[in-house]
Amino acid sequence: MARLAGVAVSTVSYVVNGTGQVSAETRLKVASAIDAVQYEPNLLARNLKAGRAASIGLIAPDLLNPYFASVAAGVQDVAQSRDLLLVLCTTQSTPRWEDYYSQVLRARRVDGLIFLSGSGMLTPSIVELLQKDSVVLVDERLPDLAVPTVTATNLAGARSVAEHVLAHGHRRIGIISGPPSLWTASQRMEGYQEALAARGIDPGAALVATGDYRQDSGYEGARLLLDRPKSDRPTALICANDLMAVGAMLYCRDTGLRIPHDISLCGFDNIPLAGLIEPGLTSVDQCGRSLGKAACRLLLRLISPQEDDTDSIDLDYPTRLVIRASVGPPPQ
Structure with missing residues (x-):
């Protein structure tokens, strides 16, 4: 490649690695030679050499x-x-x-x-x-x-979405939690419970179904919590992630429950789908x-x-x- 460009090997190295002082004319010659031979730099070798x-x-x-x-x-x-x-x-x-x-x-x-x-x-x-x-x-x-x-800040995020639900007047709350073995799931559950306690609601009074952060478990959790007489079922579902909230939405669609007229619903993660579905899903963004x-x-x-x-x-x-x-x- 150096021979093709009419320059020293060290000059080619300067251009490829972005080091040393090389004139614009020489850089153009080396770039043309690189294109001609379809050269691809050995990134692994470069990394090892650089330590x-x-x-x-x-x-x-x-x-x-x-x-x-x-x-x-x-x-x-x-x-x-x-x-x-x-x-x-x-x-x-x-x-x-x-x-x-x-x-x-x-x-x-x-x-x-x-x-x-x-x-x-x-x-x-x-x-x-x-x-x-x-x-x-x-x-x-x-x-x-x-x-x-x-x-x-999982706990703070969970508390904020639960406070939003409670501010709308909900008192019968259902929660579809994540796997209990995960720190994120326990943090989010603690945040929900803190929000309930601050409103004078016994956190133990919330109906809870355990999910696994997958959509199917959201569907099943919604079935467990909502398949009961209207007077006994929650008026709002708080889901520990958006995929489970989507699963809960599908259950509501299949059973004729309108969101948010019959049941309010929210998630966590703010995945792109949350802003595309109808109605848009209230969620917590964690970047x-x-x-x-x-x-x-x-x-x-x-x-x-x-x-x-x-x-x-x-x-x-x-x-x-x-x-x-x-x-x-x-x-x-």
């Missing part, structure tokens, strides 16, 4: 949930900007696959790992991984382990892509303390209530 991480792993429950996909997109944004290979493994929220991929990625010697736990369970391999390797958790905390973590970016930048600092990213990194991202048309006053 930087060559690859990082991401363990996530799945990418069918748009929130997890947005976190993964944020991780990819930063990894791509640093010429890093991102190895993605999805676990379907099962401890077996979380354990398996933690072993696989350690054996592959990735330089660091970002972990979104879908189960909240700790297997021996996961404990070893968290204690010995460069790992960052995203929006989840695991008991008795001090691991660098980037989270959203999944920003969490992913922050987690990746934090991981790079753990891997290389000399990492040239000097900007501050938020470790606790504020949530934001997004009000749409799915919440109204209770039916008369």
Whole structure:
């Protein structure tokens, strides 16, 4: 390529790596030669030569949930900007696959790992991984382990959406919660309960169905809570994520319940679908892509303390209530 451009090899290196002083004319010659030979830089070799991480792993429950996909997109944004290979493994929220991929990625010697736990369970391999390797958790905390973590203010967000429902006059509240083993689910439940208690409502009086953050469990949870006489059923459903809220919406559609005239409904995550369905779903935005970016930048600092990213990194991202048309006053 240097011969084709009529320049020294070092000059080509300056142009490819963006270093050194090269005139505009020479840069154009090298660029033309690159196009002619269809050259692609060896990013792995460049990273190794620079002493930087060559690859990082991401363990996530799945990418069918748009929130997890947005976190993964944020991780990819930063990894791509640093010429890093991102190895993605999805676990379907099962401890077996979380354990398996933690072993696989350690054996592959990735330089660091970002972990979104879908189960909240700790297997021996996961404990070893968290204690010995460069790992960052995203929006989840695991008991008795001090691991660098980037989270959203789940409790405050849940409290804000419950307060919004209560402000409309609802007193018979149904909750479709997330998996009890997950920190996010327990934080959101605590936020709902705080809002109820502040209004003088016994938190234990709320009807609760346990979901798994998937759409089908929202449908089933709505069936359990709403398939009862009108005088006994909740006038509002608070769902611990948007996919379960969508499932609850489908149950309401199938049974002729109108939202929000017969039943009010809200979610959590503010996935893109929340603003597209009719009526629009009131939800809590927790900036999944920003969490992913922050987690990746934090991981790079753990891997290389000399990492040239000097900007501050938020470790606790504020949530934001997004009000749409799915919440109204209770039916008369």
